[in-house]
Amino acid sequence: MSVKSIFKTLIGTMVVIVLSCVIIELLNVELQSIQLNRLINLSGSQAAALFAQETYKTDTGTAGSSAMADVRTAHGGSYISGKFYGSNTSESAIYNSIYGGGAFASWAGSPDISGNWLSVDCLSGVKSEGDYGRAGQMYRNNYVTPLNMGVPYMDKEVLQKMFRWNLASLLSNCNQEAIDKDANGMYCVHYNGFRIYANQAKITKLEYRVFDLTNMADAQEYYSLTSINPKGLNGSISTSVGTYTPNTENMDINSGYGDERQYACIVGIEYEVPISYEGITPMRQIFEYIWHNEATAVPGWTGDIPDKGDYRWNTSIPKYKGGGFPNSDNVGAVPNSLIYYIVR
């Protein structure tokens, strides 16, 4: 075998290995990224459904859905807490922490929300004179929420805790061994070549949009988002999209409010999940080994050590959208959104 053929074989072998790795990685990214995106979305929508079910009203105390077991790391430590409502365990404490704070008052008093639903305005205290004030107090005494009135109000902090818990449990396949440290010492969920920093996932924005279903443009947009025909909310079956006809029996003439079903609210939930790709083939490890052991450590003929270069594969995005995740290299925050709504 000639020297030429030896080199040909060596180079050919390397090319075949590298190309095979690239093809495998590309296939993996193509397949898993779709699945990953869907699972993250599923975690978010199930978190919204769980929040809307107000499970703290039945599962009080230190067990149940309001105090789930923590998601743990491979080393046994807590990765994500299962206490969605923090240290609050009783129905009244949880209710007051969500609906007694400034965030709820600010939401209820915003121009988009106030003035649309008499029941919500009474509950929040926006309408408090006379009987309306007494009705509001009665609602609060009985832990009534806007969700009970068909208006989806979400507490960002609680929703985020549920989202993170769902995400970590789902992506780790309920296996704590899948939650381990990355090269920077940060815990993440290892999922088919991806690293998902579920404990840093964020609900970045809750956007409430109110639709007047008696308005044709709003009715059409509502239909495009939810596939619910406002015309059919009256019980009339129609193939074409139409507006809602208010029911006079549902109106409170004295208050000046219309039919409560005239307005529908949809909450848009925007979230970001820090994700990094490390691959499933050993290609990266091979290159890193070569770089560390050859390019930076082996002295040349004259005894000089070559320049070290930037061998950290540094493609970090320190100020990525949403503030970035400064402690982790090669991590990008992947944004997405979903909607949640209640049909009255």
Next chain:
Amino acid sequence: MADGIKFIFKTLLKVPVIIFIFYFIFNIFCFAHTYFKALGFSYVIMQTAVENNYIPSAEQAALQDYCDLLSSSSEMMSSVQIIAEGASGNNQKQQYGKQFTAGVTYRYRVIWPLMPYEQHNNYDENSNEYANVEGFGGTDTTGGFASESEMEERLSDSRHDISFPITIKYTVPGLKYYADLAY
């Protein structure tokens, strides 16, 4: 003349090798095709389990229909079954956060041709020889080619049916809260 004989022998060797390579590539392609089909299907089953904490009967019936379709429409896939096991080992409704194992299992069958002597009516599966082929001046005792159904039967017997089980499953938490279930 010597080159001509060499060429004949080369060709004689090449033909079975080429057939072997083509069947090998064909099987790789078929395996990938069926595997990705099963992967997508297992993902649908898993998602159903996550959304309901179990596989509800209506969904299970629809998924089972697809299992039957996969089993009947493909020569490579058989015995396609849904995996649905909750904490109790059964497909039962359970509470939020409880583990559920969902996925799909099937047998992949390798496609391989019958040898020429196996395609004849008088094929003796114990001898595996060309004894019945008409030779120079001899008589044809092969009995002619076997019918298509007979050859299919031979392909399915224990000597030719090379199949192995493949299981794709996920252990996931149920993410739906049921007010009627206790923890």
